[in-house]
Structure formats: C-alpha cells, structure tokens
Amino acid sequence: MLKKIDKNVYASKCPKCGHLHYPAPMRCHECKERRDPSKTVFADFEKVPLRGTCKLLTFTRVYALPDGYDLKYMNFGLVEFENGIRAAGQIMTDDLKLGMPLIAKTGVVKEVIGKDIYGLQFYPCE
Amino acid sequence: MIIDELEKRLRPVEKKLPPYPPKVITLASGEKMVVRQATRDDGPVLLETVRPLIDVERDFYDVVAARVYSELLGWYRYRVADEYCLVGTIDGVIASLVNGRTVNETTGMSYHTITIKRGLRCGAQMFAAKMEYHFEYLKQKEVLIVAESPIGYKRWMIEYQLEARPQVQHELGGVPTHVLTEPLYQAAKPRLVTGQRPVSPQLLATADEFIAPSEYPQIPGFKR
Amino acid sequence: MRNVGIVGIGHIKFGKLEFELVDIMAWTALEAMKDAGIENGIDQVFVSNMGGGIINRQCGIASALVSNLNLEPAMAELVENGPASGSSAVKLGYMAIASGLANVVLVTGGETMRSLNGWQATDFVATLLHPEAEYNYGLTLPAFAGMFTRLYMEKYGLTEQHLAMISVKNHDNAALNPFAHVRLPVTLEAIYGNPDANVINPYMAEPLRIYDMCPVSDGAASLILCNMDIANRFRKKPIRIAGIGQATDTHCVHNRKDPLELTAVKGASEKAYKMAGIGPKEISFAELHDAFSILEVAESEEIGLFERGKAKNAIELGETRVTGRIPINSSGGLKAKGHPVGATGVSQIHELVKQLRREAEPGRQVKEPNYGLAINFGGHAEEN
Structure with a gap:
C-alpha cells in the first residue's frame, strides 16, 4: 500500500x-x-x-524565479519560531513588515512530475 | 489618386489607425531611445535593417527576421491590412522595432519584436510600447500573441501572465495563441511600461529619418 | 613549506562563447602557458568547474583538458566547490607546490552557462542550497541576497542609490576590460531615481534590482603556479601568493546566528592576513565576489577594508573606484565582467596578477599596487 x-x-x-x-x-x-x-x-x-506563530526576520519578493515556477513573483522570508528554530519558506501575503508575526502552515510548495512537495508557508495572523 | 482596377481589388481596405504619440525612454546607458510610429515611407530603411538578421540562427533571429521582413514588405506594398510598426531609435539609429495589426475594433494582433541593440532591454521596452499602443491608443480590449523563441515565450508569457487561448488561430501559423487582456495589461503596466511624453522637438528630430544600424552584435564583422 | 608564485595568466572574453567547455578552458591554459613562456613541463592540473555534470553532461573534465593539451602524464583533478570552485582550485595548486608534490601547476577554471536561459541558470546555481529546507521552496541565491539586503539596509542605512553607484563603478571598469562580458557603461541617472528607472532597472529580488545582479556568462581563465625557487625559469616575474584562507559557514542560511554576518568571509580573510603577515591596511586593491552588489559592500567590511556599516561612505566618496583610495573590482567584478561560476575565482586572481604586474589597460590600472586581495565565495557565503 x-x-x-x-x-x-x-x-x-x-x-x-x-x-x-x-x-x-x-x-x-x-x-x-x-x-x-x-x-x-x-x-x-x-x-x-514546525508550525504556529513565528516572527518575520527578513523577506524579499522575487521576480526572477527558477525554471519551473511560471509565476510573476513569489514572496520568501526567514522566520523565527517561538522555540527559537529558524526556517525559510514561502510567504502567502504581499503586505509585509520586518518583525511582523506570521502563522506557519504547510502546503504544496512545489509540484514535480506526479507528486506534490509540501513545505512551510507563512500566513498573516488573523 | 488613380489606382489600377485589379490592384484595387488586391489591396486590403485600410482603416486609418489612431497615431501612437512618440515617447522617449532613458536606457541604463543613459542613452535616449525615441519610440515613434513608422510611416509607409520608412519601409525601405526598415527592410534594410531587418534583412541581415535573416541569416542569424541564434535565438531564432532567422525565423523572426524573415517573418518581420515579409510583414513589413507586405505592408509597404499594400498586402497587409491595418498593420503598424513602432521603431525605437538611438540618435536616429534603429535599435529595435515591433509590429502588429488590428483584427477588429476590440482585438489586436501582435506580430513580432526584433532587437538589434542588445543588453539594454530595448526589446522589452518596445514590446511594452506595442501593448501600450493597442490598449491606450487603439482602445482595444485584447491582443493575440504568439512566441516563436524561448526567450520571447518566457518573457511575454510570464511577465504579463498571458491567458492561453489555443483554440484561437493567430496569423502566425498555428503556434499556440496567448492573449493579453486589458486587466492583465493594467496589472503589468507599472512594472513594464515606461517612457516620457512629449518628446522635445530636438530629440524627436533625431528620429525623423531612421538610420539602419552599421553594426549588428548578432553578426560579428558585419559590413553593409 | 615552499613559497608559491604565479608566472602565467590566461583569460578569454566572458560572454556567449561558441567553443565547447573544454576548448575554452584549453584556450586560456594555452594563453597562460604562452605568458609563462612554456609549452610543457606541467606536473599537476587543477580544473575548477561547477556545472559540467549538470549543464554539459560531461564528467572527468580535468583529464579531458590534459588530453586536449597533450600534457600527459600530468596529474589532474576536477574541483567542484560551487561558485567558489575557482579559488579552491588555486588553493589546491598552492598546496600541491607548497607540499613539494609538484613544481609547476596549471589551474584552469571554466563554465559554459549561456546554453541555459536565465531561469535555468538560476535553478542550476540554486542546486547548491539545502534540497529540502531551501531549494524546494523556489528559493534561489538572488532570494537570499534580497533578504540579506533588506536587513542590511534596515540596520546600516544603505540605500538603493549606494547599490546603483557600485553597479555604475563596476560597469565603468568592465568597459575598459577587454575580457569583460558587459562592456557597456551605465549611468547613475539612468538606473536610479528617474521616471523610467523602475522599468529600466526593475526589481528582481526586492530590494535588489536587475543592475545589482551579475549576468549569466560563459568563460574561462587559467594560471600557471610554480615553486618560487624555480621562478626564474619563466618569462615573467612571479607574483607571490602571500596568504590563502578558506572557511565555511552553515549550509542553511537560517541557521546562522546573525544573518548579517558573513562569518566565513571574515574567517577566511583573517587566515589569509595572518599567513601573509599583513592586515587590511596593507591591501592596495581587491577583487570581491559581487554576484550581487550588496555582497561587495558586506565583504569589504568583513575583510576589514571598512568598518561595519561604513562601506557606504567609501562608495559616496568614490574611494572604491580605480582612482580611489582602495579600488574594488577594477576588472568590472562579477557584475559586469561576468560570473561563469567555475571560472570566477581563477579570473579574480588573473586580475590581481595583471594589476600587480602593472599590465592592466589604461584607465583601470591601480596606482602602485603592492598587495591585492580576492574573495571568491560559493552559495550565500558558505565557502571562501
């Protein structure tokens, strides 16, 4: 199975x-x-x-994405979780400020042939 | 004007297209690229400019140049309806040109973008000028676009997020058609469309008579 | 340990090249051999290249080069250390001679990247990131440089204008360098602050713009290294390698204590200074790894040329121009000379030698150079 x-x-x-x-x-x-x-x-x-609230340490909006991402741009950031762990991931909002709180969830970050790849995606706090 | 009866039947009925007001773009080199609409009188120098590139295989210059040549020649000799050509010049020398035509009131058709001057993104500015013409001056709702080179595909399709419409036939022979709609154009405009108007009379005068380039980065050692 | 000198240099014009990878490497190797005045007698060949396996589908490139040049039975190895492959090859060449294993070493770095489009090239370089924690997200080197820049600007008050000034300087230098890919001066007025600038010089990884980033280039460069004891056998006076340092940092950028510190650059330069018995004050000029303009700023501070946060003052005063107090990237840097990744580290040393011999072209010769320093790094400052 x-x-x-x-x-x-x-x-x-x-x-x-x-x-x-x-x-x-x-x-x-x-x-x-x-x-x-x-x-x-x-x-x-x-x-x-790795999930829950985290703090945005820095971010960028990238227009020149690597091959395979047929999007106009994507936002990326580095965050720090409450347990001190830091991670990089995709940011799912355009409204960004250094130090803002975010919620980490997981979602499809990349599609390869016949398979979805899951990873960290950061959303604004409600 | 007296036109031969047979010729009259062969010639397309032409509308008078609203003019594209000239603009000037400051390139990264500091050079000023004047963009103005070509008239039929400019035909010979445009053809002379494009012709050498027909032999350049790299980046599909050959396919694009051969097609632009035939499109411009067809226009010059009254065999294409409602075609236009916008030309970017630096000190009068042609850096890049774009052409297309109108299909009807609301729909435009982009033909080609061909750039001689490399490394300053002249082609990207000229493609943007072409879209500006369709939406802002011809007041159209959408433009049909195809790409024949991988660079063209990536640039236009991704930067403008074009809508795929493969069921619509573009005149350029069955290559999958993409469409730039007005909302997509408006979304892309701040990042992709630029240029200042009006162009000062002195600067505009440099583009009165187009000059065919004496050098082609695509053709080392070129001599006209 | 034996002293090591550089007695031959060879370079090809970076850009779009029509030759095959090994052929462009061979071209520069022959130029370096001609410069040194030798046709044979090479004990060891080190070849630096990052993408032969991925881009060219070719392995065993070092042996292929030896065979192409008829240098058998020279020892030969390929060095792959990301975009720092070039300086790693120079270091290994140094080690081979210093240890007594070889007397004459050919170091050749080369890369052909123009067969890829920009998107593919970005993806290729991104393969050096952590596969799961970075690469899979679509993260790239420009993305990390953008995030670094945002933090740096926030902390030290650097502006986009400073970065544009670096780009203008490096384009000016490249315009005078016959080996540079982009020999096209750009003006500050055109790329910064005029109404067309947002479109002419668009953001690529905010706050970095297209003129903050190196182009995609093909290219190669070569050096002939020798045991200083036999340096008088060669045509040109040797340039001594006074010090070499290398250091690494965490693979994942997020695991660095302070994301604004390039610890590996600092560590590597400290080692090199110590070995050479000099400090930053003795450095006359530097070739820095400006794959992104921000890196020139940050590296110049990490290696002690300027205090942290103060490089921007030097940029404003023009101190890093060829005519300034401490010229940086007289070659045009990666920004304008080009960055064929495997070739870059070797090309930087080529420039140091050219400057120290006073052989640079008019207009970009540094005045009275004594010590030159090069920083070549891979990834987002992982290896130096």
Whole structure:
C-alpha cells in the first residue's frame, strides 16, 4: 500500500540533550549524539512539527524565479519560531513588515512530475 | 489618386489607425531611445535593417527576421491590412522595432519584436510600447500573441501572465495563441511600461529619418 | 613549506562563447602557458568547474583538458566547490607546490552557462542550497541576497542609490576590460531615481534590482603556479601568493546566528592576513565576489577594508573606484565582467596578477599596487 503523504515539516530533537535542529543533521550539534533514521543502530531524533506563530526576520519578493515556477513573483522570508528554530519558506501575503508575526502552515510548495512537495508557508495572523 | 482596377481589388481596405504619440525612454546607458510610429515611407530603411538578421540562427533571429521582413514588405506594398510598426531609435539609429495589426475594433494582433541593440532591454521596452499602443491608443480590449523563441515565450508569457487561448488561430501559423487582456495589461503596466511624453522637438528630430544600424552584435564583422 | 608564485595568466572574453567547455578552458591554459613562456613541463592540473555534470553532461573534465593539451602524464583533478570552485582550485595548486608534490601547476577554471536561459541558470546555481529546507521552496541565491539586503539596509542605512553607484563603478571598469562580458557603461541617472528607472532597472529580488545582479556568462581563465625557487625559469616575474584562507559557514542560511554576518568571509580573510603577515591596511586593491552588489559592500567590511556599516561612505566618496583610495573590482567584478561560476575565482586572481604586474589597460590600472586581495565565495557565503 502507498504510504500516506506526511505534509508536516519537522524540527528534530536530540533524544539525549533535547537540542532542536532544522533540518535534521546526522549528529546532534550540541552533544554529538548520532541519529539513525532507520533506527537500527541508534535512535532516530524526535520529530517536532514546525508550525504556529513565528516572527518575520527578513523577506524579499522575487521576480526572477527558477525554471519551473511560471509565476510573476513569489514572496520568501526567514522566520523565527517561538522555540527559537529558524526556517525559510514561502510567504502567502504581499503586505509585509520586518518583525511582523506570521502563522506557519504547510502546503504544496512545489509540484514535480506526479507528486506534490509540501513545505512551510507563512500566513498573516488573523 | 488613380489606382489600377485589379490592384484595387488586391489591396486590403485600410482603416486609418489612431497615431501612437512618440515617447522617449532613458536606457541604463543613459542613452535616449525615441519610440515613434513608422510611416509607409520608412519601409525601405526598415527592410534594410531587418534583412541581415535573416541569416542569424541564434535565438531564432532567422525565423523572426524573415517573418518581420515579409510583414513589413507586405505592408509597404499594400498586402497587409491595418498593420503598424513602432521603431525605437538611438540618435536616429534603429535599435529595435515591433509590429502588429488590428483584427477588429476590440482585438489586436501582435506580430513580432526584433532587437538589434542588445543588453539594454530595448526589446522589452518596445514590446511594452506595442501593448501600450493597442490598449491606450487603439482602445482595444485584447491582443493575440504568439512566441516563436524561448526567450520571447518566457518573457511575454510570464511577465504579463498571458491567458492561453489555443483554440484561437493567430496569423502566425498555428503556434499556440496567448492573449493579453486589458486587466492583465493594467496589472503589468507599472512594472513594464515606461517612457516620457512629449518628446522635445530636438530629440524627436533625431528620429525623423531612421538610420539602419552599421553594426549588428548578432553578426560579428558585419559590413553593409 | 615552499613559497608559491604565479608566472602565467590566461583569460578569454566572458560572454556567449561558441567553443565547447573544454576548448575554452584549453584556450586560456594555452594563453597562460604562452605568458609563462612554456609549452610543457606541467606536473599537476587543477580544473575548477561547477556545472559540467549538470549543464554539459560531461564528467572527468580535468583529464579531458590534459588530453586536449597533450600534457600527459600530468596529474589532474576536477574541483567542484560551487561558485567558489575557482579559488579552491588555486588553493589546491598552492598546496600541491607548497607540499613539494609538484613544481609547476596549471589551474584552469571554466563554465559554459549561456546554453541555459536565465531561469535555468538560476535553478542550476540554486542546486547548491539545502534540497529540502531551501531549494524546494523556489528559493534561489538572488532570494537570499534580497533578504540579506533588506536587513542590511534596515540596520546600516544603505540605500538603493549606494547599490546603483557600485553597479555604475563596476560597469565603468568592465568597459575598459577587454575580457569583460558587459562592456557597456551605465549611468547613475539612468538606473536610479528617474521616471523610467523602475522599468529600466526593475526589481528582481526586492530590494535588489536587475543592475545589482551579475549576468549569466560563459568563460574561462587559467594560471600557471610554480615553486618560487624555480621562478626564474619563466618569462615573467612571479607574483607571490602571500596568504590563502578558506572557511565555511552553515549550509542553511537560517541557521546562522546573525544573518548579517558573513562569518566565513571574515574567517577566511583573517587566515589569509595572518599567513601573509599583513592586515587590511596593507591591501592596495581587491577583487570581491559581487554576484550581487550588496555582497561587495558586506565583504569589504568583513575583510576589514571598512568598518561595519561604513562601506557606504567609501562608495559616496568614490574611494572604491580605480582612482580611489582602495579600488574594488577594477576588472568590472562579477557584475559586469561576468560570473561563469567555475571560472570566477581563477579570473579574480588573473586580475590581481595583471594589476600587480602593472599590465592592466589604461584607465583601470591601480596606482602602485603592492598587495591585492580576492574573495571568491560559493552559495550565500558558505565557502571562501
């Protein structure tokens, strides 16, 4: 049976010291504990979904998009979540200010042949 | 004017198109590109300008130049109806030209954009001028557009977010048709259309007589 | 460790080239060999190139170059380190000679990107970003540069006008450089602040505009490096490599403590200064990696030429022009000379050598240069 698509984006938490990483490295940047996604030799890191409120650190509107994005422009930004994790993603509003609060959700960020790719999209707070 | 009876039957009935008021665009180099509408009298120099590019394979210059040549020649010799040509000149020398025609009151048809001067986005300004003519001066509601080169496709289709309308046949032979509608034009205008009016008489005088380029970046070592 | 000098330089005009990738590399290698006065005797070849596998579908380019030039059995390696591949190849050349493994090294950097359109080229370079956390979003190098610029402007009061002035300067320099891709001066009045400027110089990644970004170019450059002990065997006086430094930063830009700090640039320059036994004050001129005009500003501060936030004053005073106190990008920089990614780092050293030999074209020769410094970086300041 096909696996259900996991639409979440995760930070990964070291099982030994609790340090959060995004994206997941193969060893903890804090205590050097190793990560094993197959869980055969070591444990995998705990997955912590990245969502909820975050702060916009900086942003841009890009007109020259890479091949495959037939859009006039897209907005991108760097955000910081309340747990200190930072991430880049697409911003789904044109009304932007440095430092503004945003809500992180996940959605289709890219379509490749026969498949949707999910990632972080930031929306203005209601 | 006396016109031969047979010739009369061959010639299309022509409307008098509202004129395109000349404008001037300051290019990144600081050079002033004057954009004015060509008259039939300008025909020979336009043809002379386009002709050398018929042999340039790169970027589909050959296809575009051959077609522009035939379109302008057809217009010059009364075989195309309601065609216009806008020309961008720097110190009188032709940098880029665009042409098209009107299909009816509300619909225009874009033919081609051909640019000799490279690196200053002259072609993009001239394409924008052509759309400006259709919407602001011919007061049309939409313009049918096709692209024959990948650069043209990306530039026009994406920058203007054209609407695909493959069921409509453009005169340029079955290439999928796209449409710039008035709302799409208005949305694109602030970012893509520029130029200042009126053009000072001195500057406008430089474009009185078009001059065919003596150099073509597309043709190294060109000699006329 | 043995001292290393540069005794030969070769370059081809950047832009749209009709030759194949290895052929343009070979052209510049032959120019460098001619400059050094040699036809053979190369122990080791380092080739820098980023996109051979992706763009040209060609691997093993270093051996192909050796064979093209009939330099067998020279040792040969390809160096791929993103847009910093060129300086990495120079560094490896240095290491090979300093260690005693080789006496004469050919370093050639080359790239053919014009077979791609702008959108494809942007995508190609973006493949060096993190695949899931960055690339999949449609993020690109221009996007990161735009985000960086917004923060920098907010913090230090830099304006779009400052950036336009850098572009004008680099275009002016390139106009005098026969190897530059865009040899077309632009004027400040035309690209900034006049009624047509928003359309002539449109935003590409706000607040960066089209004249803040390097073009897509084909190109190549070569150097002949040698053990300083045998430098008198060559035609030209050697230019000594006084110091080299390299450093890396986090792959994902969001993981940097201060997104405005180019830690790798700072670290690499500190190492290079230390090795050379000099400081920023001794630098007469610099070639900086201005894939985006903002990077020239930020790098010039990270390497200590100006205090943080103060490069804008130097721009206003014209200090970074060829005639100024500390000329930057006398070649035209990546902005106007062009940025064939794998060639850039080698091309920058080509310019340093040309200037230090006083062989630059009239109008862009730096006055009495003693030390030149080049910064070549990959990604958004990941490798230097």
